[in-house]
Amino acid sequence: MRTKFIVCLFCLIPLLSQAATLDGSQLGFWWALPFAGLLLSIALLPLWVPQFWHHHFGKVAFAWSAAFLLPCALLFGAGSAVAAMTHAFAAEFLPFIILVTALFVVAGGICVRGNLHGTPALNTGLLALGTLLASVMGTTGASMLMIRPLIRANDNRKHAVHIIVFFIFLVANAGGSLTPLGDPPLFLGFLQGVDFFWTMKNIFPETLFLCGALLLIFYALDLHYFHNREEELPPELDRTPDSPVWLEGKVNFILLAAIVGLVLMSGLWKSGIAFTLAGVVIDLQSLVRDVLLLAVIGLSLWVTPAAARAGNDFSWGPIAEVAKLFAAIFVTIAPVIAILKAGEAGAFSAVLRAVTDSHGQPINSMYFWASGLLSSFLDNAPTYLVFFNTAGADPAALMTSMAATLAAISCGSVFMGANSYIGNAPNMMVKAIAEERGIRMPSFFGYIAWSFGILVPLFILMTFIFFR
Numbered sequence: 001m002r003t004k005f006i007v008c009l010f011c012l013i014p015l016l017s018q019a020a021t022l023d024g025s026q027l028g029f030w031w032a033l034p035f036a037g038l039l040l041s042i043a044l045l046p047l048w049v050p051q052f053w054h055h056h057f058g059k060v061a062f063a064w065s066a067a068f069l070l071p072c073a074l075l076f077g078a079g080s081a082v083a084a085m086t087h088a089f090a091a092e093f094l095p096f097i098i099l100v101t102a103l104f105v106v107a108g109g110i111c112v113r114g115n116l117h118g119t120p121a122l123n124t125g126l127l128a129l130g131t132l133l134a135s136v137m138g139t140t141g142a143s144m145l146m147i148r149p150l151i152r153a154n155d156n157r158k159h160a161v162h163i164i165v166f167f168i169f170l171v172a173n174a175g176g177s178l179t180p181l182g183d184p185p186l187f188l189g190f191l192q193g194v195d196f197f198w199t200m201k202n203i204f205p206e207t208l209f210l211c212g213a214l215l216l217i218f219y220a221l222d223l224h225y226f227h228n229r230e231e232e233l234p235p236e237l238d239r240t241p242d243s244p245v246w247l248e249g250k251v252n253f254i255l256l257a258a259i260v261g262l263v264l265m266s267g268l269w270k271s272g273i274a275f276t277l278a279g280v281v282i283d284l285q286s287l288v289r290d291v292l293l294l295a296v297i298g299l300s301l302w303v304t305p306a307a308a309r310a311g312n313d314f315s316w317g318p319i320a321e322v323a324k325l326f327a328a329i330f331v332t333i334a335p336v337i338a339i340l341k342a343g344e345a346g347a348f349s350a351v352l353r354a355v356t357d358s359h360g361q362p363i364n365s366m367y368f369w370a371s372g373l374l375s376s377f378l379d380n381a382p383t384y385l386v387f388f389n390t391a392g393a394d395p396a397a398l399m400t401s402m403a404a405t406l407a408a409i410s411c412g413s414v415f416m417g418a419n420s421y422i423g424n425a426p427n428m429m430v431k432a433i434a435e436e437r438g439i440r441m442p443s444f445f446g447y448i449a450w451s452f453g454i455l456v457p458l459f460i461l462m463t464f465i466f467f468r
Helices: 002-011 029-048 050-076 078-107 120-153 161-170 184-192 198-202 204-226 251-268 284-303 306-311 317-332 334-341 349-354 364-377 380-390 403-419 425-436 444-466
Strands: 111-115 243-248 274-277 280-283
Touching: 029 050, 029 317, 029 334, 050 078, 050 317, 050 334, 078 120, 078 184, 078 251, 078 280, 078 284, 078 317, 078 334, 111 120, 111 306, 120 161, 120 204, 120 251, 120 425, 161 204, 161 425, 161 444, 184 380, 184 403, 198 204, 198 403, 204 403, 204 444, 243 306, 251 284, 274 284, 280 284, 317 334, 317 380, 317 425, 334 380, 364 380, 364 403, 364 444, 380 403, 403 444
Parallel strands: none
Antiparallel strands: 111 243, 274 280
16 A cells, blocks of 8 residues: 555656645644654654564554655645655655665675684774774664674673673764764765765864763773673683684675765766756766665675675665665655744744854854754754754855854764664664673663763763864
8 A cells, every 4th residue: 555655656746847845934833743753753662662663663654754745735735745755755865775775785795703802902992993984884884894793802701781882882873973974964964965075074073082082981991890800701601712803795895995986976076967856856976876886785795795694694674674764754854844944934943043142143052962962862864954954954054154063963963873772773783783692781771871971971071172
């Protein structure tokens, strides 16, 4: 039924290509309820009813999408509903999911074999390496590549929870802040027109401060545990004795370089050629990027040894969940963005006033904390889009005269995704893998106690240093 509904809507595209876009000044706040309901479902249902969510998250996502599209079609005409959905899919969802899938497939084909001894110096080095890799292969890719070797290196120690917690802080979140490849919010910014190297040039000091501080704190904490004489298990109980480390599926590093090159190409090459689909303008360079990324996915699946993917417990489940949920996110966020673009004439004028001073200038500290707090408990990618549009949605202005504001939004969205398990997709994946390997991870609120005690003081300090 869902498939037939979507197919019928797409069949109407040629007839409705001139449909009017949504006028945010004419929309009440209730048009944001499907988007809010979807995000709350993503945040709460996996905790409250995990079995139901595991089997029916696609149906939940579809229901919230229909909660926006059907009233939109009834009140504004089918053309407006189809135009909103087409823009969501063609301009945002498809480029997003193709890149995420490419990184997921390629990273999932690189398997680290062997085992090292988990000393404080080695653990800090592995966390630093994963943090660097996160901006190249994405927080999800780096997390899936590094988490199992890190767990194996420390499976002879009694205290390992802090290692996984800091891994989530660094590799699954903060490390992805320097390029659009690193974290979904930044790639959405790239799709909106933010230059590929903008984040590296403009939030490197913030990233260096946070990651450096976390690595120092981790080393001190791990050293404390390591010096406990009863910390390590007897050698005969070590399930994975030390052995040389080697990589399987190394060809995927070439494909990873190809992904980086294709994304760079789409940002640097201005072909001047574009196509229009139902009012959505698609540049030739973006089309070439996405087609070649699909080729990279196919090539990785073809050339990667099956043993490498088996060693990583590779499955399509995580990416299928991301695809279904983000398809719904991009559809239901359409009226929210339209309202925000209406500014003072829109229903969310109070949000605009909360992050703007009496002279009409943005309050960067408010942007940092507002985007960060929402990213802590909702998904950080749509949160970034919300505040990107709140700040005016003009990439040229946001990269220049409002660079400090865009930096605050970027840092809040990426960094504070680490404040809870549900702030960023890799967080829950890392938690699940650790628990499968016998590590008793903190509860939802137990993890928040870790983030509140370690991350929040650093964020407060960052506010005074970078976002005054």
